[in-house]
Amino acid sequence: MKSKKELSNKVISFVLPLVVLMVMFSIVKVFPFGNNSITINDANNQYIAILTYFRENILHPQNLLFSYKLNLGGQFFSVLTYYLLSPINLISLLFPINKIPLFFELNTVFNACLTSLLTYVFLSKSKYTRQSNNGINVVFSLCFSLSSYFFLYNHCEMWFNVIAFFPLLMLFLEELLDGKSGWKFGILYTVMLLMNYYITFMITVFIAISYFIWILSVKDKKYIFNRTKVLAITGITSFLLGSISIIPSYLCQKMVKDQATLQINLHRIYHIKDLFNNLFFNIDSAKGQIIGNSGIAFNHYPHVYMSFVITFILVSFFFSKLINKKEKILTGILLGILFLFTWNQTLYFIWHGFTAPHGYPQRGTFIVDFVLVIISSNYAKHFNVKKENIKIPILVTLLLIVLNFVSVHNISNLIINMLLLIVAAALLSVKNGKYTGWLLPIVMLDIIFSNVAVFNKLSNQSTNLAAFTKSYNTMKPVTDEINKSDKSFYRIGTADEMNPNDPLLYDFNGLSNYVSQQPTQLINFMSTVGYFQRTNPVYRWSSYNNGSTLAMDSLMGTKYYIGNNRTYAKNVIASDNELRSISSLQNGISIVGESKDINDFKVYKNKCSLPLAFPVDKSAVEKIDFPGLPNNNPFKYQNKVFEKLFGVKDLYSYLNLSNEKVSQVSNAYMYKTSRSGIVYMYLPEKMMAKLPELTLYVNDRKLGNINSNYYTLNNGEGKNSKNGIVALGKFRKDEVINIKLVHRGHDVKILAPIVAVEDEKLVDKLSTDVQKSNVKINKVRGNAINIETTKDFDSNYLMLTIPYDKGWDVTVNGKKQSPKVLISTFMGIKLNKGINKITLHYEVPGVKTSGMLFILGTLIVCISIIRKKKR
Incomplete structure (x- = not known):
């Protein structure tokens, strides 16, 4: 009977997150209740394309080592080890690419369900949380699996593929420290290192913290030494086995120079009061989740809210007479250490792999959530034995609610938190936990309503499933036909980019990509020579962005250019809110190249395109500093490049500004050409500056929009459709060029454009x-x-x-x-x-060393097995 009840609890713990998520999907119109999806932010502009490339090349392993679809070419192995090593990704093979966002939804839901199940397994088996009524642990498992952290970060599937196994790993660690064999811990730890070394590193830090707390709780020094030896050998062996991915990935990441490095200091990450504010229900989905027009901006404190029940029990734990003093002290030390790792900059950097995370702060919050769940389950165990006096916890919690109101000034929050306090206190105050079963529906409602606002905003900005399918089906035949007709090596540029990883998604050699492992030097080069403007010092991407100049495109081997398609552009706008370029502006190749129509796109062929390899002058070994700053002159650097490589001088001649007129709605500039050729414009910016939306006119003819705003769509032009370099057209010598930039602001400050003319004949001769x-x-x-x-x-x-x-x-x-x-x-x-x-x-650099370490780890495992058999 007991085993049936336990099985029932496990099934319920697995199914409950599915039920809650289906309710939320129906509210926010996520598939199958609408065309919204859960692929947002980095899932939009990275994970879909990366996974697509993986599934298309799984039978071509050489392409998973080095890929020409990563910008101009780059190591793919470190991308593979960070994003793709979870076995669940193999299920993506069952999905057609134009439906691949549905796989991410399946993956996310499965992660939540598995996390809940394995959390329940921990809570029902751990000596700290075992209790006669495991039904309460079903509630706590649900709280952990569907925390506010989950709703903010669930689209980072590669993290949650590992987080799901975290509770089970901690159970195996407990068994190891209790004197049992460490083989289960070692196997799972190794698997988690291989699946995602980054999240597992954070877990490793927590294991070290837990080990320290364990030492404080044990008096037998000999026993401590014995268990420490087992843990150390197991951990080192697991690291040796996992090094096959860790070492090459670490060496690759060293090429990313824009990451903040570890510094020893006492700087804080956030205000302490913000942490307490985030312990309560907020009708706008936690104070740290700021919802704006451009999406979600994350404040840098841990999002720890799981339900009001967890908050109230946490307060009650430290005032309970049923919890002994030593247990409270050890718990307080553990929470204090975790707080420091989220609050102090030095410890924060250590926890995040000795560097600062970009875009997704406090990535280790799931560990804090897990500890809070353990405390809650541990305290609930005492409620089942004896009625507890909770007057003081009620007063303390009430005081914190009032302080929360003083901070956020939301009367709705105050009322709801007061009601939740009354309900939680009433249910938990009944002797023998008679009414604790009512906690489940209360917690489910709490989870739904405390996260639905942020979830709704994110889903509205997610990949639209119908539009994604239509966009993919429109673009893919174009790149397929080009690749089918031309078997040589070349690169393709596009006016319409769903995101920088289009080359991975559509299977063509491009000039853009967005992965965390892209070397900073390459980003700087691309920005400096005019492909895009690196206006933020921590950019991890580079975009073709409608191209640079004819000469630079040709040097990079851009043989084909796919021009703008209005219908496709509108589909992309509806399907992806992380656009890098949807442009109506001209490209140097489109000015001189031949074109043909494919699937309503104009495809231009560049007759000047250079092959992958070609001879250069010996001066090419000389260094050029490519700073990648948006206020640099790209034509100056292009002149340097062509001079060093081919001895060509003055490929670009600058046009002098002869007149400038500035009004409240436009800036006008007059230039005179110094020679015949293609004229280009570059609009410099200051670092971190944000240009307004600009409409470009040349000699009273509208060429298109620069920096189009997503909310003021103009004939299929989406946000981020600015260009590093804009081709203005062909002009004859001594011709006057009037450039007009129309804007809507009254205090817009625009730096004067840098204008240069390209010697087209010289480009043709060079080619x-x-x-x-x-x-x-x-x-x-x-x-x-x-x-x-x-x-x-x-x-x-x-x-x-x-x-x-x-x-x-x-x-x-x-x-x-x-x-x-x-x-x-x-x-x-x-x-x-x-x-x-x-x-x-x-x-792959480091793969030989890591291979040798892997063999060493395997030998240690084999020797260990043989010794055990002999015993």
């Missing part, structure tokens, strides 16, 4: 010379490239337009050679003139 340079590219496949030069090859350096990476092994005529860094960004090879056979093979 012709390179095409005749006697370099043949035989193979470009994943992590392998084969190149030959003929007997007429007359240069000492070969450059490949892929970023320099230490992982490339280069062999020239059978001899190994170290690759060179050219113009501070690209990979170069020093050659002798004449015939050369060059092979390049990419090996």
Whole structure:
């Protein structure tokens, strides 16, 4: 009978999050109750495309080591280890790509259900929370699985794939410290390290904290030594086995230079009062969740609200006469340490992998939530034995509610929190927990109403399922037809970008991407030469953004350019609220290239496009500083690039500003061309500045919008449709160019545009010379490239337009050679003139070392098993 009841509780704990989420989905119109989804923010602009690339290349493992779909090319292995190693991602193979957001919904719901089930398993088996009535633990399991942290961060599936197993790991840790074998802890810890080393690192910090608290509670020093030895050996072995992903990922992350580094200081992350405010119901979904026009802005304190029941029990615990003094002291020490790790900047950085998180603060809050749930379950156990006097906890909680009201000034919050206090106190004050069963519906309602506002706002800004399907079905045939008709290596640029990871989603070699592992040097290069403006110092992405100049696009191997399609653009706007570029502005390739219509898109072919590898001058080894600042002159840096690579001088000539007129609604500028060619404009900005929406006119002809606002859509142009460089058209020498930028603000400060004319004939000649340079590219496949030069090859350096990476092994005529860094960004090879056979093979940096450590860990496991059998 007892086993049936226990099985029933497990089933209920698994199903309850599904029930609650279905109710919330119906309220906020998430599928199957509408076309909204749960793919928002980074799920929109990263995870969908990354997962799509993974499932399309699962049978081509070489493409999971190095990918040409990551900007100009980059290591994919660290992306794989951070985002994709959970086995549940294999289920995505059952979903067509145009329905892939539905997989994320399935993944998220499953994570919540599994988290609830495994939390219940912990609470029902742990010696700290075991009780005769495990029905109450069903309530606490639901609280943990559907916390405010979950509703804010649930779209980060790769975290929750690991968080779900966290309670089970802590149960196995408890068994290990209680004298049992550590093999269950070791296996699960290893699996979690492999699934997502980042979240598991935070859990590792908590394990160290828990171990410290355990030492304080045990008196037998010999026993402590014995268990410490077992824990240390198990942990080290697990790390050795998990190093296969940890070490290469760490080495890759070192290339991201814009991350804040660890500093020893006493700076705080947030005000302490904000933490207490977040312990109560808030009708606007917690004070830290600020809902604005552009989405959710996160304050930097932990979002710990799970339900009012948890808050009230937490207060009651420390005033209870049923809890012994030592237990209160140890619990207080644990909470104090966790508080410091969320509050002090140094400890906060340590907890987040020795760096500051970008965009998603307090990522370890789930650990705090788990501890609060354990405290609640532990105290509820005493309620089942003896009636507790809770007058003081009621008064203290009431005082905190009043302080909360003084801070947030919301009368609705005050009334609801008072009612919740009355209900919680009444249900918990009855002897033997007679009415605690009523806690479940109360908690369910609390979870729904305390999170529905933020969930509704996020779902309204999520990927629209119907629009995503339509957008994908419109664009994919275009890139497929280009790839089918041209088997050489080339890159594609697009006017319409759903997000920077379109190359991963649509399977084409592009010039943009957005992943946390993208090297800062590459971002700086892309921004400096005009592909986009890095107006924020912590940008992790780079965008093609309607292109740079004809010459720079050609240098980067952009052979095809897909022009704007109004219908597609409107679909994209409806399907993705993290747009980087939807542009009606001209591109240098579209001014000179031939075009044909594919699926209502105009596809332009660039006759000046350069191949992946070509000879360059020896001056290419000289360094160029690419600062990536938005107020730099990109034409100046492009002149430097072409001079160092080819000895070409003054590819771009600047036009002098002859007249400027500023009014309340527009800025007008007059220039005169110094020679014939394509004229480009770059609008400089100051770092962290935000340009208003601007309509661009050239000689009284409207060219399009710059920095279009999502809420003032104009013929399918979406937000973020600004351009680093804008092509104004072809002009003859001495022709007058009037540029007018119309805006709506009265206090708009716009820096004068930098305008330059490109020597198109020089670009054409440069392209012709390179095409005749006697370099043949035989193979470009994943992590392998084969190149030959003929007997007429007359240069000492070969450059490949892929970023320099230490992982490339280069062999020239059978001899190994170290690759060179050219113009501070690209990979170069020093050659002798004449015939050369060059092979390049990419090996993920650190993979050999981690492989050896993995073998060592495996040997330790084998030796351990053999010793146990002998015993």
